[in-house]
Amino acid sequence: MQEVYNEIIKNIEKERVLKDEWMSKHTSFKIGGKADLFIKANSIDEVKFICTIAKQKNIPICLIGNGTNILVSDKGIRGIVLKLNLNEVKVQDEFIYAEAGALLSKVASVACQNSLSGFEKLSGIPGTIGGAIKMNAGAYGQEMKALICETTYLDENLELRTIKNEEHEFSYRKSFFSSKKNYCILVTKLKLEKGVQEDIKKEMHDLLVSRKIKQPLEYANAGSTFKRGENFITAELIDKAGLKGYNIGNAYVSEKHAGFIINKGNATAKDVLELIEKVQQIVYEKFNKKIELEIEFIGER
Ligand SMILES: Cc1cc2nc3c(=O)[nH]c(=O)nc-3n(C[C@H](O)[C@H](O)[C@H](O)COP(=O)(O)OP(=O)(O)OC[C@H]3O[C@@H](n4cnc5c(N)ncnc54)[C@H](O)[C@@H]3O)c2cc1C
Incomplete structure (x- = not known):
């Protein structure tokens, strides 16, 4: 190296x-x-x-x-x-051009400043545009899929390419980029709608308050650990299985929101992985449902 x-x-x-x-x-x-x-x-x-x-x-x-x-x-x-470290967010009419490193909160704030509506529900997701496109991030019924016009990225041969919305192959927490390791998303163009600034601001504020009440934001976490099921709500099954507060080392199933695994101090990735396996196993035994990971494991096994 x-x-x-x-x-x-x-x-x-x-x-x-x-x-x-x-x-x-x-x-x-x-x-x-x-x-x-x-x-x-x-x-x-x-x-x-x-x-x-x-x-x-x-x-x-x-x-x-x-x-x-x-x-x-x-x-x-x-x-x-x-x-x-590419974080620029520009506005032209009802379009927003956001670089991949820009935080969704920044995009939401620029949209609000320009009285553009559509991004409010995504404003509390703590990721960047690049991460949000790759996994078609969504909240409160809104997904990236609904807003994106086109995205420019570098492919494996370092060629610049631009794809239209339908070529993103968006589905629940997935996109074209999910299976393309190292395609580097650079910039995206979003289409929003003219709105009333006060309403946009209020919705963003109310949703942030709701996140603080419902999610264990006082602890380190990576959002929902598991994907929503096709015909069930994963967090509800984990809760019904009596797993709130269950722990391995310092990794805990949150008491506040059973869908979150939290790090209460010095949890290791091994603790989290073991806890994930245990939760999956118990939910399967009790309800005969397989729950899939939403978070991505990265690095040496
Ligand atoms: C408290 C909390 C609440 C959350 N709430 C939500 C929610 O409501 N809805 C939701 O969908 N998610 C939620 N999440 C999860 C997370 O914020 C989103 O998945 C977000 O989109 C991830 O973005 P990121 O920049 O952090 O990506 P990272 O976690 O850094 O990376 C995720 C993936 O994207 C890839 N990636 C990142 N940048 C690029 C790029 N430029 N080009 C290509 N690939 C790239 C990485 O390689 C990796 O595979 C939450 C997380 C937390 C901690």
């Missing part, structure tokens, strides 16, 4: 190329071992440069956004973790 590091710092300041960086600093779960190299890219050219070197040296690359939907291995991540 030293050779790769030496190559990369020829073009990127050392302050943005971190060796042996703890991933627990970059995930909302506050869990995760060290990444060999953790790099923040400030431009598309830098992304291309880093990916080219990784390709030449046969080093894996792992993209992350705000780290709010991932569980990183205690053994860390071999190779390069790449985070996009």
Whole structure:
């Protein structure tokens, strides 16, 4: 890795190329071992440069956004973790152009400032545009799918490509990008509608209050651990199975919201994985339902 590091710092300041960086600093779960190299890219050219070197040296690359939907291995991540420092959000008429590293809260706030409606329900999701497109993030009946016109990304050959809404293959917490490892989402164009600023502001505020009441935001977590079932609400089954408060080490099923696993201190990824397995097993035994993971495990097994 030293050779790769030496190559990369020829073009990127050392302050943005971190060796042996703890991933627990970059995930909302506050869990995760060290990444060999953790790099923040400030431009598309830098992304291309880093990916080219990784390709030449046969080093894996792992993209992350705000780290709010991932569980990183205690053994860390071999190779390069790449985070996009591209956060610009621009408005033109009822369209918003958002770079992949922009937080959804920033997009929502720009939309509100411009009296554009449609993004309110997504405003409390703590991820970036890149992460939200990849998993078709959604809340309160609204999904990214409904708002996206087109997205520009880098493919595996580092070619810039743009796809229209229907080419995203959006479905529940999935998109075209779900199966394309290392396609790097760069920017997206969203279509919103003219609205009344006061109403937009109020809806965003009310939904944030509701999140604070219903979700265990006082603890580190990665949102809903499991996907919603096709004909059942996963959190309800976990609750009915008597699993609220169940723990392995410092990983707990939240007492406040059974769909969340929380880190009450120094939980490890191993604790969380064991707890996930236990919850899946007990729910299956009691209700004959398989519950699928929503969070993504990243790193060395
Ligand atoms: C308290 C809390 C509440 C949440 N509530 C919701 C909710 O209501 N609805 C919901 O859908 N989710 C929710 N989440 C989960 C999470 O915020 C979303 O899934 C979010 O979209 C993840 O974005 P991220 O930037 O954090 O992605 P990360 O977790 O960093 O990464 C997720 C995936 O996206 C990929 N990725 C990230 N950026 C790019 C890019 N530029 N190009 C290609 N791939 C990329 C990563 O490789 C990874 O596979 C919640 C999480 C928390 C902690």
